[in-house]
Amino acid sequence: MDNYFSQYCALLGSQESLANCQQAESLGDLLTRIKQLWGCEHLDDGELLGEINRLNQIPVDDSVKLAGNWLPYRYQPRRKQVSWLVPVGHATEPFQDEYISRCSQLLFNQIFQPRTSLESARQQAVEIADVQPAGFIFHLSRCGSTLISGCLSELDSTCVFSESPLLTELLLDNQLTTDEQKKSLRIFINLQAAAFPARPQMIIKWNAWDIFRWELIRGLYPQVPTIFLVRDPVEILASHQRTTGRHMAGDPSLGVLHPVYAGQGAALSMLDCRIEVLRTLLLAMGKQSFSSNTRVVDYRQVNAQHVAEVLNFFGCVVDKLGFLKIQERMRFNSKAPGQIFVDDSIKKQHCFTVEEQERISLQINESYTQLLMLALKPREAVINDD
Structure with a gap:
């Protein structure tokens, strides 16, 4: 099977492609759109899903622009990796975990589950505004x-982050130095805010x-x-x-x-x-x-x-x-x-x-x-x- 990692990364970083895929009304519709974008109409649905699942396991680097279109929502201390999803409106749920669960119900988020290294997440924040929380x-x-x-x-x-798992796990990562935690905390806050520019x-x-x-x-x-x-x-x-x-x-x-x-x-x-x-x-x-x-x-x-x-x-x-x-x-x-x-x-x-x-x-x-x-x-x- 061909390697579709470059197409995968291009989709993640394209506002137009993301909007196109989110308009899909069914799994079949979504996969048809992806096949057209990637030029892989010869793959059946099962093969394409298997390929996307494989690609989800490969961390994307900072050349793929996620900031603003994607929300970092979880940090894995052992792997030093950050998970991302497409936000669905703003959080009104009692806790951020519940908002993440709502976002995870979006068909697109069920299929695409990108991750980056912690260092790549830091680089994602280079070009976005430094936020001063209210x-x-x-x-x-x-x-x-x-x-x-x-x-x-x-x-x-307003945009409320109620006990954000991303920030929770970062502050519990004792393998990072205090300076590394400070640097990453500011970046995580900036990246989370960037997903909600209207708030x-x-x-x-x-x-x-x-x-x-x-x-x-x-x-x-x-x-x-x-x-x-x-x-x-x-x-x-x-x-x-x-x-x-x-x-x-x-x-x-x-x-x-x-x-x-x-x-x-x-x-x-x-x-x-x-x-x-x-x-x-x-x-x-x-x-x-x-x-x-x-x-x-x-x-x-x-x-x-x-x-x-x-x-x-x-x-x-x-x-x-x-x-x-x-x-x-x-x-x-x-x-x-x-x-x-x-x-x-x-x-x-x-x-x-x-x-x-x-x-x-x-x-x-x-x-x-x-x-x-x-x-x-x-x-x-x-x-x-x-």
Whole structure:
């Protein structure tokens, strides 16, 4: 069989060819279009699919222009490779993983799954603009960050990356030096933003554990407005009792970030382990809460008006229509947008025994209260009448 790698690369880098292929209404239609583009009408559909699958395994180099037309969405630390897909609209899903799943349903993305080396991805970014994100969201998990990021995505000018797997895996790659991580982080952010030129205000919601990478992230973006989201520790821990987050499940891969994740003693109960993780997160957040251009927001403050305030802080204009969209979004469960929101804070307060609540309070409440006092400082929101 002939080698079609040059045709494969040409298709990946051609806006016209990409648009043509995405108009295909069926697999047969798509393969017919590819055969015409590649001049391989003699191949049957099975042979062509096999060839494309083989080509997907070969990293393309930086001579193939992917930036702007393709979205880098996953980083493989062991192979030092980056996976790409064609974006389908902008993300409105609670998490970037769910947006990636939606994009993966596009027929074209099911067939073409290009990858590049990390170095090639760096070269892809050479000719694109250096982005200054509009805002960062750091949080303790289960404290309203998903609700806020979902509301922020309702504006026409914003592009929200909620716990991007691409950035997550990069910051966990301890085989890279700090300088290499910094360089790659800036490039990944630029490449992700380049896929959404009509939405220039990029907002990144980091993972809860990314607060331990504060110095690296803030060193790159010292001026980006940042909010710290907090919540009553009992309610956070109760939420993890029901559905455990990665950073509360004893995941050893997070040990590269902080000793609290490495080798927690077997003598500790699961609740005590989680208390210690949350205490450490609160201390780390409290340490940075007096940094310039930062604000603290408590879960109990999160309403449409406060979201508008956050958007103003991020430099985003909230007009009346945008405010109505935010109000509508807040009617629904942040992690299950089809379900009406029901506040379960009181229910969470009764998840633990009195003795367990006292243990939580003794070890965590002082750190939480300090952040809560910062959150309660009065702020003003502006809603544009235009």
